[in-house]
Amino acid sequence: MNNNSLSLRGEELASNPARVDMELFFEASQNLYCPETNPDGAFLLNVAENHLMSGYIKKELTDITLNSSIPDWVLNYTDPSGHPEVRETIALFMEKHLCKCPIHPDTIGFSAGAAAIIEISSFILADKGEVVVIPSPSYPVYTGDIGIKSGLERYDLQTHFHIEETGSAAPVTIPILEKAKTDLVAKGKQFKILLITSPDNPTGCMYGEGQLRELANWCIKNEVHMVVNEIYAFSQIDTSDDLISIDYKEDVKYSSFANVMKDLHSDYLHLWYGLSKDFAMSGLRFGIVHSLNQDFMNAFRNGNIPHMVSNHTQWMIGELFKRNDFLEDYIQENKKQVTTSYKEVVKTLKKIGVPYVPARGSLFIWTDLSKYLKEDTDQGQEDLWISIYKNTGVLLTPGAGFGHQKKGLFRIVHSALPTSHLKVAMEKLERYLLAQ
Numbered sequence: 001m002n003n004n005s006l007s008l009r010g011e012e013l014a015s016n017p018a019r020v021d022m023e024l025f026f027e028a029s030q031n032l033y034c035p036e037t038n039p040d041g042a043f044l045l046n047v048a049e050n051h052l053m054s055g056y057i058k059k060e061l062t063d064i065t066l067n068s069s070i071p072d073w074v075l076n077y078t079d080p081s082g083h084p085e086v087r088e089t090i091a092l093f094m095e096k097h098l099c100k101c102p103i104h105p106d107t108i109g110f111s112a113g114a115a116a117i118i119e120i121s122s123f124i125l126a127d128k129g130e131v132v133v134i135p136s137p138s139y140p141v142y143t144g145d146i147g148i149k150s151g152l153e154r155y156d157l158q159t160h161f162h163i164e165e166t167g168s169a170a171p172v173t174i175p176i177l178e179k180a181k182t183d184l185v186a187k188g189k190q191f192k193i194l195l196i197t198s199p200d201n202p203t204g205c206m207y208g209e210g211q212l213r214e215l216a217n218w219c220i221k222n223e224v225h226m227v228v229n230e231i232y233a234f235s236q237i238d239t240s241d242d243l244i245s246i247d248y249k250e251d252v253k254y255s256s257f258a259n260v261m262k263d264l265h266s267d268y269l270h271l272w273y274g275l276s277k278d279f280a281m282s283g284l285r286f287g288i289v290h291s292l293n294q295d296f297m298n299a300f301r302n303g304n305i306p307h308m309v310s311n312h313t314q315w316m317i318g319e320l321f322k323r324n325d326f327l328e329d330y331i332q333e334n335k336k337q338v339t340t341s342y343k344e345v346v347k348t349l350k351k352i353g354v355p356y357v358p359a360r361g362s363l364f365i366w367t368d369l370s371k372y373l374k375e376d377t378d379q380g381q382e383d384l385w386i387s388i389y390k391n392t393g394v395l396l397t398p399g400a401g402f403g404h405q406k407k408g409l410f411r412i413v414h415s416a417l418p419t420s421h422l423k424v425a426m427e428k429l430e431r432y433l434l435a436q
């Protein structure tokens with residue numbers, strides 16, 4: 001292909017895959033494990049999808065499709081922030097279930113997935129070359145979501161090296177932020193946004209309300225925007241379960257950042273949510289932003305047109321989220337299922353002595369396979385990743401792109417396969433690692 005026909009931006013995109021594991025993901029997707037027809041097939045443990053709960057969602061959406069008629073507004077243009085009736089329904093859902101505090105429909109907006117929310121929020125909150133500080137390790141795709149269109153730079157905040165240093169504690173503290181600020185000032189850079197993910201991707205750690213409040217106060221004082229991405233809010237692990245309770249030294253209660261936002265009522269505080277993870281709907285592309293900053297919400301409305309969620313999807317989601325009994329049962333069941341699949345992976349890791357960060361939430365486990373590296377380099381990490389895949393069919397996410405300095409760390413998604421398949425994947429991984 002002659003890339004000279006593209007813009008410089010286009011040329012750069014053409015040769016930079018969005019994720020390091022994308023090609024292998026497509027390859028593995030064509031060769032999936034099936035006990036009867038493809039026992040040597042692949043196990044996709046690298047993409048954070050929640051297949052445990054998709055049956056519940058499909059049943060409900062089918063019922064809506066069969067039993068309700070589509071309103072006229074679905075075929076027309078609507079408010080770029082989201083259709084007003086659907087925003088009302090989602091604001092009520094957030095108020096009752098997610099945030100447990102009042103949420104006004106005018107303080108929320110929808111885009112086509114959390115990725116689109118991240119992109120447009122970055123565009124609105126910071127200028128090209130300004131810096132988003134993100135605790136390491138963190139979701140690799142943030143780099144592109146904040147960088148490709150808005151040109152923001154990612155600064156990976158190093159809070160620890162060995163995973164045992166932090167355990168399941170949320171690692172960002174005020175002294176660490178002060179240090180990052182000093183470092184950035186020395187480099188002539190502007191610390192513009194602090195981005196926290198809670199529960200976190202990939203460590204599964206969770207920030208308590210006190211910690212969020214402290215960070216928010218620091219951000220307001222330093223005129224830094226703070227965003228908390230709560231996309232895994234309902235995918236919490238039952239840490240009181242007998243098999244895993246020993247992993248958690250202290251109790252951390254989930255509390256949505258919306259509570260801190262309500263109390264501090266600052267233009268610097270914002271929250272992201274999405275339905276791709278907890279609600280098993282990554283394909284429907286539904287992301288949510290909540291902000292009490294009126295200018296931000298105005299800019300969002302004016303800039304969101306290319307990112308809008310289709311009205312048909314908005315309508316279906318609106319109908320689904322009116323079903324309160326369903327939501328209550330779903331949230332309970334999701335927690336049970338996520339805990340069961342989490343334990344399946346932990347059982348293997350404990351058995352073979354692989355260190356991991358005890359997760360409080362999310363759909364994965366962050367593990368340290370560094371003792372199996374042939375060389376302590378990026379190449380050594382990639383070689384181990386490929387070797388695991390070629391020998392077992394198990395496709396993990398390697399640490400590359402998570403911004404962490406230690407090599408040999410991998411993310412294992414536990415919610416993307418039926419538990420019976422996950423068991424086989426873990427048996428194969430165990431056999432492979434023990435033979436090294």
Ligand SMILES: Cc1ncc(COP(=O)(O)O)c(C=O)c1O
Nearest residue numbers: 048113114115139197201274276
């Ligand atoms: C922390 C985090 N934010 C955003 C996303 C993207 O979500 P969506 O599929 O809704 O764009 C992901 C997906 O893995 C994620 O882990």
